[in-house]
Amino acid sequence: MIDSDIVIREPDMTEAFVYTETDRTKSKWVARAYQDFVKNTGRTRTTLRGLFYHALQMKNSDYPICGGFVGEIRITRPYHESDGEKLSKWANKSKTLGFIPGDVLLEGASGGQIFLPNNAPNRPYSQEVWVSKSSANPLLLPVCRKYGASLVSVCGRAIKEAVSGLFQRCSGPTIILALSDLSPEGAFFSSDLQEAILQARPAAGGPEIRLECIGLKPDQVRKLSLPMVNADKASKEDQSRYKRYLKPYSLNPAKMAEIDCLEVYYKDGLAGFLDECLCRYSDPV
Numbered sequence: 001m002i003d004s005d006i007v008i009r010e011p012d013m014t015e016a017f018v019y020t021e022t023d024r025t026k027s028k029w030v031a032r033a034y035q036d037f038v039k040n041t042g043r044t045r046t047t048l049r050g051l052f053y054h055a056l057q058m059k060n061s062d063y064p065i066c067g068g069f070v071g072e073i074r075i076t077r078p079y080h081e082s083d084g085e086k087l088s089k090w091a092n093k094s095k096t097l098g099f100i101p102g103d104v105l106l107e108g109a110s111g112g113q114i115f116l117p118n119n120a121p122n123r124p125y126s127q128e129v130w131v132s133k134s135s136a137n138p139l140l141l142p143v144c145r146k147y148g149a150s151l152v153s154v155c156g157r158a159i160k161e162a163v164s165g166l167f168q169r170c171s172g173p174t175i176i177l178a179l180s181d182l183s184p185e186g187a188f189f190s191s192d193l194q195e196a197i198l199q200a201r202p203a204a205g206g207p208e209i210r211l212e213c214i215g216l217k218p219d220q221v222r223k224l225s226l227p228m229v230n231a232d233k234a235s236k237e238d239q240s241r242y243k244r245y246l247k248p249y250s251l252n253p254a255k256m257a258e259i260d261c262l263e264v265y266y267k268d269g270l271a272g273f274l275d276e277c278l279c280r281y282s283d284p285v
Contacts, residue, residue, distance in 0.1 A: 052084045059078075119148060130152045167207075226261050
């Protein structure tokens with residue numbers, strides 16, 4: 001059984017860094033939001049953006065707002081989308097002050113990462129999961145290992161090195177399941193990856209590689225009633241392409257849906273979503 005009770009201690013003010021009342025109050029709020037996530041989901045780890053989406057749908061009006069004086073907290077209110085800009089700051093302070101464990105809110109690392117399966121399953125094809133952000137790797141990796149699939153994460157769009165590595169390790173038919181945000185850049189992760197694979201294919205042809213986009217797609221966002229938030233800034237070309245893509249679905253091109261919201265709006269979160277997708281292609285190893 002998961003113990004969702006979190007002991008919020010007062011920091012030792014003799015420490016090298018003295019924290020303001022604002023630091024302590026907002027750090028405690030992060031701990032309460034995390035505790036509420038654990039209580040509601042039974043899961044003890046999520047991405048930082050996963051906690052953001054959980055906070056957005058919390059009913060408590062307890063997010064502390066600073067007043068006119070340093071460290072003064074005058075009022076509280078419901079958590080707003082704009083508050084997400086400083087969530088990383090308060091989460092890191094909450095870890096430093098000991099209000100939450102240091103490894104429960106996951107943030108992405110720079111560069112690409114590749115995790116190969118521990119055991120090669122006995123089947124006529126190999127499987128890989130490609131995701132356009134690395135923050136969810138600790139959540140997705142156990143699922144990939146359950147099915148004997150490789151996990152590949154790249155920052156944003158697929159990079160040449162990652163695709164080159166694909167042809168070096170794939171000696172036979174391969175199925176790639178691609179997962180990315182529905183955003184001006186992320187929406188085309190799968191199609192851009194497919195194009196990069198075609199361009200990098202050896203002259204002799206190479207192994208058969210089949211790519212499936214498992215999400216996020218506009219119809220999934222509508223079917224699952226996933227929340228959309230303000231999209232990150234994008235080039236005019238990407239924004240125009242994104243607008244055309246969303247038009248048939250009547251979705252706002254100024255908004256985006258992140259895979260992290262599945263942590264809140266899908267049973268068993270991102271791991272559960274990937275497990276169901278991989279289950280359609282093979283049995284666990």
